[in-house]
Amino acid sequence: MELLIAIIIGVLTACGVYLSLRGRTFPVVLGLTFLSYAVNLFLLVMGRLTIGSPPIISDNAANYADPLPQALVLTAIVISFGMTAFVIILSLKSFLEMGNDQVDGKHRP
Amino acid sequence: MTSHLVIFPVVLPLLAGILLLLLPRQHLPLRRTTSLTSVFLQLATAGFLLNTVNNGEILAYALGNWSPPFGIVLVADRLAVWMLAVTALVAASALLYALRGTDNSGAHFHALFQLQLFGLNGAFLTGDLFNLFVFFEILLLASYSLLLHGGGRLKTKAGLHFVVINLVGSTLFLFAVGTLYGLLGTLNMADLAVKVTQAPAEDIALIHIAGLLLFAVFALKAALLPLYLWLPAAYAYTTATVAALFAVMTKVGAYSILRVYTLIFGAQAGSVSNLIESWLLPLALLTLIVGVLGTLASTRLRQQIAYLVIASIGTLLAAFGMNTEAGIAAGLFYLPHSTFAAAALFLLADCIANRRDVMEDQFEPGPVIQQQRLLGALFFIFAALITGLPPLSGFIGKFLILNAAMSHSALPWIMGTILITGLFTLIALARGGSMMFYRAQAPHICRIDTSSEMPRSGMSVTAELTPVLCLLVLCIALVIWAGTITEFTAGTASQLLQPELYIQSVLNLEVKPQ
Numbered sequence: 041m042e043l044l045i046a047i048i049i050g051v052l053t054a055c056g057v058y059l060s061l062r063g064r065t066f067p068v069v070l071g072l073t074f075l076s077y078a079v080n081l082f083l084l085v086m087g088r089l090t091i092g093s094p095p096i097i098s099d100n101a102a103n104y105a106d107p108l109p110q111a112l113v114l115t116a117i118v119i120s121f122g123m124t125a126f127v128i129i130l131s132l133k134s135f136l137e138m139g140n141d142q143v144d145g146k147h148r149p
Numbered sequence: 150m151t152s153h154l155v156i157f158p159v160v161l162p163l164l165a166g167i168l169l170l171l172l173p174r175q176h177l178p179l180r181r182t183t184s185l186t187s188v189f190l191q192l193a194t195a196g197f198l199l200n201t202v203n204n205g206e207i208l209a210y211a212l213g214n215w216s217p218p219f220g221i222v223l224v225a226d227r228l229a230v231w232m233l234a235v236t237a238l239v240a241a242s243a244l245l246y247a248l249r250g251t252d253n254s255g256a257h258f259h260a261l262f263q264l265q266l267f268g269l270n271g272a273f274l275t276g277d278l279f280n281l282f283v284f285f286e287i288l289l290l291a292s293y294s295l296l297l298h299g300g301g302r303l304k305t306k307a308g309l310h311f312v313v314i315n316l317v318g319s320t321l322f323l324f325a326v327g328t329l330y331g332l333l334g335t336l337n338m339a340d341l342a343v344k345v346t347q348a349p350a351e352d353i354a355l356i357h358i359a360g361l362l363l364f365a366v367f368a369l370k371a372a373l374l375p376l377y378l379w380l381p382a383a384y385a386y387t388t389a390t391v392a393a394l395f396a397v398m399t400k401v402g403a404y405s406i407l408r409v410y411t412l413i414f415g416a417q418a419g420s421v422s423n424l425i426e427s428w429l430l431p432l433a434l435l436t437l438i439v440g441v442l443g444t445l446a447s448t449r450l451r452q453q454i455a456y457l458v459i460a461s462i463g464t465l466l467a468a469f470g471m472n473t474e475a476g477i478a479a480g481l482f483y484l485p486h487s488t489f490a491a492a493a494l495f496l497l498a499d500c501i502a503n504r505r506d507v508m509e510d511q512f513e514p515g516p517v518i519q520q521q522r523l524l525g526a527l528f529f530i531f532a533a534l535i536t537g538l539p540p541l542s543g544f545i546g547k548f549l550i551l552n553a554a555m556s557h558s559a560l561p562w563i564m565g566t567i568l569i570t571g572l573f574t575l576i577a578l579a580r581g582g583s584m585m586f587y588r589a590q591a592p593h594i595c596r597i598d599t600s601s602e603m604p605r606s607g608m609s610v611t612a613e614l615t616p617v618l619c620l621l622v623l624c625i626a627l628v629i630w631a632g633t634i635t636e637f638t639a640g641t642a643s644q645l646l647q648p649e650l651y652i653q654s655v656l657n658l659e660v661k662p663q
Contacts, residue, residue: 060317065309072316079323086331109330112279116323119286123319126293127312133297134305143309 045085052078065131065141072127076120083113154201155210155225157194158233158270161187166263174256181248184259188241191266195234202230203637205644207654209276217276217655218340224276224655227641228481232273232404235485236397238623239492240266246496246616247390254299254388261298265291265394272401276655278329279336281405282322285370289315292398295391296383307382314379318369325362332356339655342412342648346419353420360414360424364406371402373466374436377459381443384455389499392451393492399462400488407469407477411645412652423472430470430559434566437463441570444577450498450510453581454491457535460574461487464567468550471557477642479549482635486542486627490535493620497527500613501585512581514588520610525586527617532578534624537571542627547571549635 052074059071087106095107135141165187172180202208208225211217225233244262252258268288275281293315297308330336332352333344348356369376380399384392406429414424440460447453465487468480498510501524508515518524530541537543547567554563627634644650 056320060313068313072313072320075317075320079320079327082324083327083330086327088331108336109327112327112330115279115283119283119319122290123286123316126290127316130293130297130305130309130312134309137302137305143313144306 041089042085045081045089049078049081049085052081063143065134065143068143069124069127069131073120073124076116076124080113080116080120083109083116085109152208152210154194154198155208155223155274156212158191158198158237159223159267159274161190161194162263162267162270166260166267169260169263170257177253180259181252184244184262185248187263188237188244188266191233191270192237192241195230195237198225198230199234201225202227203640205640205650207644207651209655209658211658217658218335218337221280222276222337222339222655222658223274224339224651225274226651227637227644228404228408229273231481231485231637231641232400233270235400235488236266236269236273238485239397239488239620240394242492242496242616242619243390243393245619246393246499246613249613251299251388251390258295258298261291261294262394265295267291269397269401273404276338277336278326278338278341278409282319282326285322285401286319288398288401289319292391292395295394296387298391299388301386303382303386307386311379311383314369314376318366321362321369322366325359325366328355328359328362332359337655338409338412339652342415342418342652343656345413345421346417348419348421350420356421357424360421361428363409364425364428367402367405367409368432369402370399371406371466372399372436372459372462373402374432374439374463377436377439377462380459381452381455384458384495385449385452389495392455392495396458396488396491396495399458400465400484403462403465403469403484406466407480407645411477412648415648416646417648426470426472429466429472430563433463433466433470434562435463436460437467437566437570439463441573441577444574447577447581448512450501450512450581450585451495453577454494454498457494457574458487458491460570461491461535464547464550467563467567468553471553471559471563473553473557474639474642474646475553476550476557477645478635478638479546479553481638481641482549482627482631483546486546486624487535489620489623489627490531490543493617493624494531494535496617496620497524497531500524500617501528505585510585512584514584514590517589521586521589523610523614525582527614527621528582528586530621532575532582534621536575536578538575540628542624542631545628545631 056071056074056078059067062068087109090105093103093105094101095105165183169180169183202225210223212221265288268284268291271284272281275284293312296311297304332355333341335341335344372380384395410425414421416422437460440456440463443456444453447456465480465483468476468483502510504518505515534541534543537547551564554560
């Protein structure tokens, strides 16, 4: 499972980097979203992958999942959600004010 | 009471920001009073804390009584409080300038301003790496909106670049924080500093990578060489108040570099000690050169000041990059000077641009402006200040830096770069100033465009220039009390280079029983 998760994070990051280097705002927004997905998964995995073990102390638990990365990833998800909403509105505003969706605001023939 | 004082600079702007959202939009005087009260209370708190930590005490505050390293701690040491004081002073001046009318050209200016201060103060005080990320996001989100405040095509374009690059930066920050947590199992900075020395040998390479990723993030915030391209447009097109406040923003990056790479990756960090020593100084000197080349190539005054901000970051990080007590102390003296001077120049450039009608702040001969002599004199003083001509504070700052470089192995590089770029800064500013003030055409009084987007209230020129003069007085105060201040910065530097003091006061923090 570690290998699978690692590949997923890698592919998401690669897609994110590629898309955020594009010249139009929509792919850039998508790219940033992919990057935040990748990093959220990454943070979650940093507590090591465990199956069926509780994050809270209980009497009959043999093993525990690390609860901290889950809290971190929750914070990161909320923040990236807010940021994505903001950057979508900003790119719409940029589209309406510039008349095109190029990131540098210039028309390409 | 004093034990809770540490959290005051964080909670106060947050509460003020929420209150400002609730206040009725049309009641401008009330919102202005709330905002000003909050900023001046922060100033008073910073002053009080400065007095408290002056004896070398490190105040740690465990949030929710969770004992470190499990809970989040706020730590007020000399460096954090020094940054708080600089921020509060710049914020007060910027806010005074905004009261002329820019605060009313868009919704929620005051709320955003307070939230920006919330993020800045939190970033300086926090003792937890993930919490530092959260405060970075808070200050960035507020800064995105402040940057676009008032609207305009060029602002939107610069704002989009600023937002996108900072979002990528945030992602990198999370990757670095995640890696460090995965390897060391903690995010408390004091605890990280302990754990990094005990890290097993096979993890060292990954810790190295995480540390350098963090450096890339902080370098992006500080606008260090390859990552500075977002800054000139963002600072040049935004409103003067916001640009003045943003003069502190790059210093957050410099602060984080200083904090993380003296505490976690400092001299005591075993196999990852002095992680960025070989990177920081050369990059800082190159930043300085590029910044000064930018000031020479600028076509507008505000663009030129934005490049001066980059140059000052170069000088500052060169001082920190020497990694000696004298170097860090000199940098900490230079930091308030460069922040005040850049903020004042942004405000002054706005005063000049408002009077030049359609010419704005372009370097082209325009009409003779109102109060030409007064503004010209102020411009001259600030140009001398930021270039580092004696007897003003810039001279003392640069002198201290060069003095600290005397015993450094890279002396010729540091000395040569700082002195030669100083000369070119002088040339660039002299060219701009003479273009705007000496080569002004026919002595007709320029018509003030009342229909421009900046609503000009009937305030006198004194009210307009008060914030600029306040910042000038601060710079002069830096000269008059230079002895006391250098003593304080030397103490700060020695405290930073003894990270065990910080670690002890955080990890041995006694949590009071409920």
